[in-house]
Amino acid sequence: ANYDELEAQVQAARERADRILCPNPNILDDYNRRCAEISQLEKTLHGDREELATGQAKIDSEKEAWLPRLRELVSSVNSGFGQAFASIGCAGEVRLVEAGEEYDRYSIEIRVKFRDEEELQVLCATRQSGGERSVSTILYLLALTSLTNGLGFRVCDEINQGMDPNNERKVFELLVQSMTRPGTPQSFLLTPKLLPDLEYTDEVTVLNIFNGPYVKQVADGWSQEAFWRRRAMTGAAGAADPIAVL
Numbered sequence: 001a002n003y004d005e006l007e008a009q010v011q012a013a014r015e016r017a018d019r020i021l022c023p024n025p026n027i028l029d030d031y032n033r034r035c036a037e038i039s040q041l042e043k044t045l046h047g048d049r050e051e052l053a054t055g056q057a058k059i060d061s062e063k064e065a066w067l068p069r070l071r072e073l074v075s076s077v078n079s080g081f082g083q084a085f086a087s088i089g090c091a092g093e094v095r096l097v098e099a100g101e102e103y104d105r106y107s108i109e110i111r112v113k114f115r116d117e118e119e120l121q122v123l124c125a126t127r128q129s130g131g132e133r134s135v136s137t138i139l140y141l142l143a144l145t146s147l148t149n150g151l152g153f154r155v156c157d158e159i160n161q162g163m164d165p166n167n168e169r170k171v172f173e174l175l176v177q178s179m180t181r182p183g184t185p186q187s188f189l190l191t192p193k194l195l196p197d198l199e200y201t202d203e204v205t206v207l208n209i210f211n212g213p214y215v216k217q218v219a220d221g222w223s224q225e226a227f228w229r230r231r232a233m234t235g236a237a238g239a240a241d242p243i244a245v246l
Contacts, residue, residue: 059101071096073147074108080143081110088170090114092136094143112136130162138171142178154179154187165195172198180204 024030078094085092092112099105111120114132121127123136138159145154156175160168172195179187180203200206210218 067098076146077140077143080146081140084139084142084174085112087174088135088139088167090135091120092139093120094140110136110140131164131167134159134162135167135171139174142174145178145184151185153185155190156188157190158192159189160191160193169195169198176201176204 074094074096081092081094090113092110095109095111097105097107097109110123112123112128112132113120114128114135123133125133128136138156141156141159148154160171163171175189176199178184179189180201
């Protein structure tokens with residue numbers, strides 16, 4: 001292109017520019033201001049992304065420190081829980097319900113079945129009877145005992161309420177076995193009743209607690225020797241012990 005052609009192109013460009021109407025005389029200032037804002041937002045976004053990556057890495061690192069250990073503990077509880085249920089002819093499992101990074105939704109789920117024709121069902125107030133829930137609760141607590149041997153003592157309060165006699169007898173045997181193992185802390189079982197002819201080991205101590213306005217009169221006339229003589233003469237099984245200390 002020669003000089004004249006270039007000059008013609010320049011003139012045409014000027015004419016096109018002159019035809020551009022701009023009613024806002026501050027448009028260039030607004031444009032520059034918005035460019036500066038965009039640049040600042042991009043810097044902020046970059047910093048936020050770096051902070052997010054650092055925080056995520058920290059979360060992942062801490063999660064790796066506790067989640068595998070938690071899974072091991074739940075697996076150990078599940079093993080003991082399943083064995084305890086199998087010993088009474090039923091089935092049960094304990095599992096950890098994970099929810100990714102929604103840590104407030106993590107939970108322990110207990111699933112049980114008491115009849116062969118059933119599937120394992122989540123333990124809740126609407127599916128199982130009161131006695132079945134009592135059995136499930138005490139067997140779950142027994143499964144936890146292997147993790148809590150460092151405690152000073154344990155207390156079980158009226159855990160046998162609502163159980164049928166067969167399950168109550170089996171659960172009591174499991175309680176005695178669990179609570180009298182070497183190295184376990186002292187344990188107390190408080191209950192208003194116990195089945196007759198339960199098996200007690202040498203490690204079990206039974207205490208009777210009496211209450212009411214006439215306790216002093218009874219206590220003043222009480223003779224343990226006379227009681228055992230009467231029992232031997234009558235052959236009576238005797239009243240159930242209100243409180244058993246294991």
